[in-house]
Amino acid sequence: MNKFIKTGLSALVVAISVGGAAITGEAATWHKGLPTFIQNKKFKSKIKREIGVWSKATKTTVFMKQTQGEQLPAISHTKYKKMGKVYLIKGKYHDSRIGKGMHTYYYRVQKLTNKKIKMASGKTGKLTTMTRFKHAPKNSQTWW
Numbered sequence: 001m002n003k004f005i006k007t008g009l010s011a012l013v014v015a016i017s018v019g020g021a022a023i024t025g026e027a028a029t030w031h032k033g034l035p036t037f038i039q040n041k042k043f044k045s046k047i048k049r050e051i052g053v054w055s056k057a058t059k060t061t062v063f064m065k066q067t068q069g070e071q072l073p074a075i076s077h078t079k080y081k082k083m084g085k086v087y088l089i090k091g092k093y094h095d096s097r098i099g100k101g102m103h104t105y106y107y108r109v110q111k112l113t114n115k116k117i118k119m120a121s122g123k124t125g126k127l128t129t130m131t132r133f134k135h136a137p138k139n140s141q142t143w144w
Contacts, residue, residue, distance in 0.1 A: 030079040033060050035087050037111050043119065043130035053128050055119055062089060062107060064121055072121050075105050086110045088123070 033039070034057055044054040047067070055064045063074035075091025082088075087109050092102040110118040110127060118127035 030081050030090070032079055034058075034062055034078055034089065035080055035109065035111075037114075038062065038109060038117065041132055042134070043117055043132050045128050045130045053119075053130065055130065062091065064107065064119060073103075073105050075107070077102075086127075 038055075038057045039059050040057065042054065042056045045052050050067065051069070052067045053064055055062065057063075060078050061074060061076045062078060064072045066072070073093035073095065075089070075093050078089055078091040080087050080089045089107040089109060091105060091107075093105055094102055106121075106123050108120045108123065108125065108127065112118060112129070115132045116129060117132075118129050120127045
């Protein structure tokens with residue numbers, strides 16, 4: 001009986017350690033490109049007090065643009081990893097004002113439905129709800 005308990009306990013320890021390694025290994029995996037639900041798509045937020053946000057993505061490039069305020073960089077050479085419900089996107093951009101070379105920037109994106117996402121700039125920015133669109137809105141000067 002004692003031998004049976006020791007064998008069962010050691011099997012349980014092995015199962016827990018293998019299961020824990022699988023969970024941590026999955027979270028640390030960076031994938032090339034962008035998640036497929038934002039590839040080659042455009043999204044926009046509702047305009048509130050003349051302020052709106054829109055984003056555009058290709059297979060390896062993504063950016064967000066605000067109608068007012070600080071402009072966010074367009075990043076290329078992207079990689080992403082899933083962190084719970086949110087995808088963390090990491091990419092490179094060039095800004096001559098900061099210095100020579102490429103700089104790293106992050107975006108976060110969460111899929112709500114096939115036509116809605118939440119997106120934020122940086123690792124800790126507030127997620128903004130955005131809806132997919134195909135054509136420029138009537139007041140296109142606001143968006144382009």
